[in-house]
Amino acid sequence: MSGWPKNPKQLGKEHLRFDGPVKVSGSARYASDMQPVGWLYGMILRSPWPAARIRAIDLRPALSLPGIRAAVTANDAPFTIRYCGEELAAVAGLSKQACLDALIAIKVDADLLPFVVKEEAALRDTSPRVFENQPNAAEPREMQTGEVDAAFRTADKTVEGFFQTQVQLHHCLETHGNTVQVTPNEITCWASTQGISSVRDGLADNISMPLDKVHVMSEFMGGGFGSKFGPGIEGGLAARLSKEAGGVPVRLMLTRFDEALAVGNRPSSFQKVRLGAKNDGTLVAYELETFGTAGYASGGATAGGGGGAGFPAPYIYRIPSTRVRQTTVAINAGSARAMRAPGHPQASFGMESIMDEMALALGMDPVELRIKNDPSEIRRQQYQIAAERFGWNAKHHSPASSEGPVKSGTGCAGATWGGAGRGSEAEVRINPDGTVEVRCGTQDLGTGTKTLIAIVAAEIFALEPAAISVRIGDTTFPPSGGSGGSTTAASVAPAVFDACQNALADLALASGMSDPTGSNWRSATARLRINPIVARGRWKEGLSSRGVGGVQMAEVEVDTETGFVRVKRIVCVQDCGLVVNRLASVSQINGGIILGIGFALYEERILDSQTGVVLNPNFETYKLPGAADVPELDVILQDMPERGVIGIGEPVTIPTAAAIANAVSNAIGKRVTSLPITPSQILGLLEKLPGIRSKSGTS
């Protein structure tokens, strides 16, 4: 049982985020807003070539330009470039235009090398190698349970498919970057980061400065999605520029163009899958062979757990006999980084697609097939809750059976995630005037962490959340972890709870009042005279837990004459342990679903085989869902307060694309096999492309 109050006044209620007004009014200061005295712009020169041997870089023409104060190379020449956009050099100057002019002036002497940017091509032995002395394809990772071939022979029905997912970019609205000042004695950094501590470690290492001399702050930041843990190469370059320029601050924020090239992505996947089941729907055998790319390297120095292109299989299902073989193939493109639920959306799309194929083969309802095979009791309940809310039984029809050229369809999919808490600390200060300050060395990814901290403190002290001052995003505060893996809420809330409990005990002692909370607060704190109460707390067991499910159902309309897909409605049922802020939780879920819609229908990094460049390094052709593309989102939070706090940032984006793909397949009666689902793919599936004749009658 959890140690949280049984009848909370603040926990689980709807709270507006405190920093809403400063954010929408523009007075919140992000790393990209920092203008410390004497600051310089910093900019990076990136390789226009996908593969090259850099013989020499001449910075002198840049340094001789007016307004330029420093220039550094990314590496000591000679060195090798392995993707378009890799860092060559950086400059710092008085204006953005001075830096732009300087980047053009830098002379780079390079020998161009052969390159490969498409996964299938990179697999061929005859293709150029990304690294000279190793093949592009890594050794496959193989896993087997049971006797797979024998199990397939016992199956009554076998279905197979080939599914592809694209490379998706993080495209945080605030680009990557830092404002860094390096003096002989200390480093000060304002970072756009989801891990102030890891930025501190990275910078200390980069400039060889002891940790106690490195101070990193991030009061506000504009999104990370897994791509903003370390200082990045850009942070290291900014620090070197600052040092080179005599210790003045350098603000080096990447451009939108840079964001498409060099700061991470979700790996692609190509999945050949086979599934066997008994006539009653029991899954008996599964086989998967995959490859995908995580760019030139699987992760990279600041990747924060990007890993390769593998993913969990057979995802959320338990099948007695499975054989899985996964390979990551290198191409001349920017490296992957962890991206909101790394591996899971790809896993979900392939697995849930083949599940729907199996349901069709068996003549079974897709929800029924899932309930039959899903080992999670929570998710089995969620399918029932979702089906009722969605009206699944009334809405779900056989494939392509709706009237007219615009076909409707329904689909579903499930997810799993951890979301556990871990060792965060926090400090509470109760001042004699009754004011309360909470300090925690975490950072707010945009999820409302400050508000969450205030809600927890207000609950313990029986005060209003607005009465709590919350300070985060500073490495001089009690340490907390990076905001990744959906761990922030489950780490920070227990630490704040513990600190508040300790502070309350101290206040009771100091004031001589057995219950100093609520209406007694002012009289209790008044007895403190000069010294405030300062108490520390740390994360401990019993206030958080791990492991969530999550189920989504999608309703779509597909125009079979134009291929245009419109998502009409998504129903999401998500278990979430103890809800701290109901409004922020639902808002975070909405965001996760919208990201999933982007993955399903719009987003794709497009590389050119002839030149190796990213063709869509902007929001014009790298398409993100806009307001017009967001359907009715119906979120049901499945409260389980007895489990304590669990993070839900990631599970909520996992099943969206699979549910939409299944709904589209149901609408048109053809299996969607790749993401994003564009008009081109729909019309191709419907055999409406010129030159493609209907296959009926020939097979």
Add this chain to the structure above:
Amino acid sequence: MQNFEYAIARSVDGAIELSTSESRFLAGGIDLLGEMKEYITSPKRVIDLKLIPDLDRIDTSTSTWKIGANVTIAEIARNERIRATLPGLAEAASEVGSPQIRNVATLGGNLAQHSRCWYYRHRDLRCLKRGGSTCYAREGENKYHSLFSGNPCISPIVSNLAIILAALNARVNVRRGDKDVTLTIGELYSDAWNNPLDHTSLLPGDLIVHVEIPTQKNRSTYLQVSEKGDFDWALVSCAAAGRNSEDEWADISVFLGAVAPIPYRVESPLLESGKLSREAIESIAGSIAAKATPLAHNGYKVPIAQALVRRALTRIVS
């Protein structure tokens, strides 16, 4: 971007006087500034047209309406007279960009805008249209490219307004030196069909002054399909317009956008007959496929074009 001189024109004559072989005109700036920031174009002088009086007027006093080159797309989309008399024009305007873009972008700029081909727009590439030797799109990523072209460049026209104005038989009044030149929409773009370096037939220093639209075609419509629901370029667009009195139809024309470097005219003897039965419409739409030369990734534009022709014609005759 490169340094440039900034000049303000107070009259059409003044703008022409200020122009040189290395100057560009600035109205809304949506297209020009983007190209300058990407170093695609680096004019020595930028001539601001926004203070020229009367260029932002819509004159409906005669049966041929005149819309000034500085009229914003937003104004065209919301103007009550345009919505009532030339609904297709208002529909095309309302699909341009986003509200922010429509508030700034102008009619002249929309017609004169340059290619959006992602090879042409890429800072690190020099494609055929940029004076290089190769159209990368032909063998490369061409899902947004043309089904029809008269030259090796296959970047399509993306101006929504050009497509509907072609269907409405509009003419573009251009100041060329000391002469006023009137071009049909076909003439405004014919060089882009023939020459990979051209986006329009405008010569350096040409200034679009206004567009003349005859209002005899009392039925018009514009439709487009994009990947996203809003704020996205058309994959294919279609405009249809005609003159209807009682059951008589005349002068029906249909144009497609984003499938050729020019507004692509759908030609059919059935259109001239003025008898548009369901079968006739089907046959007109079906005729597109035989003429198109799809590439590896843009074949899907053919069925979209057919659907839009069918829907646009059905909409104006019903």
